[in-house]
Amino acid sequence: MKLITRNTDYAMRALCHIAQQKKEAVTVTEMVAALGIPRPFLRKIVQTLSGEGILASCKGQGGGFSLRKRPGDVRLTDLIRVFQGTIQLNECIFKKKICPMRRSCALKREIDGIERDALTRLHKVSIASLIRKGGRHDAD
């Protein structure tokens, strides 16, 4: 069971790191040093976050990334949506066809309920909530 992928995980760590710096802009170099994430991969991730309007970027020397949203407004579900595709509950087993048992499938009802609750909880996890909970997000 994997609720979040590395993309999502790394993204959230990077965002928490940025949120905790007092600086104007945080560079990838700095984040690599702090978080230990492979540089090209992290670059791709923050570029995506920039494209999504979650981070702002400044090019050139002295540039870097900064938060464009309030820490309380960036939730795990947002990142999951960006990096893991639309958040869909377990789509019905019969791909193109309409599921012949959708009216009455107890199994699907159960799974849906469990997934829905997990999503509700993931939605409550934001940059702000993680920072509040203390715990450092950088490596040693």
Add this chain to the structure above:
Amino acid sequence: MKLITRNTDYAMRALCHIAQQKKEAVTVTEMVAALGIPRPFLRKIVQTLSGEGILASCKGQGGGFSLRKRPGDVRLTDLIRVFQGTIQLNECIFKKKICPMRRSCALKREIDGIERDALTRLHKVSIASLIRKGGRHDAD
């Protein structure tokens, strides 16, 4: 988010179907007709369930599969373990290395908690509980 794969889903449907028949043994042919699952795939699945001791099998004409356990004793988590590998919570991001932030990672704590609760609920779903909830498990 995908808590269960088709393997798991099909397995549970097949098991529920078998549990609801009064017969000694249920054949794959019969299950294919009832559930609409691709025959060779379903064969592989029930063979696996047989190997796991969840189903008993009889070869030869007049043979088929039957439940070897009580319906209350076959849970979704059992099938997830069989078809989706060991149920592991999100393993730490840094593969071989020891995660440098395991002492203090608020993100991991949150995800762990959510996954753990989902597993607890998946553990409560069994053949028996699904059958009890009514709802048919066969196709039209």
Add this chain to the structure above:
DNA sequence: GACAAATGATACTATAATGGTATCATTATA
């Protein structure tokens, strides 16, 4: 102006998981 340090854009790759298919062997019943 040249250089260095930063991001932007984009293409590529390797591995594993998922969702199957296909075949041949074996067993048991009619």
Add this chain to the structure above:
DNA sequence: TATAATGATACCATTATAGTATCATTTGTC
């Protein structure tokens, strides 16, 4: 003996994941 069933296994196609690699562009500093 023919037939209907499972057993064992090998194969395959697609997608997602987790990256890597390159070149272009911008911008501050000397």
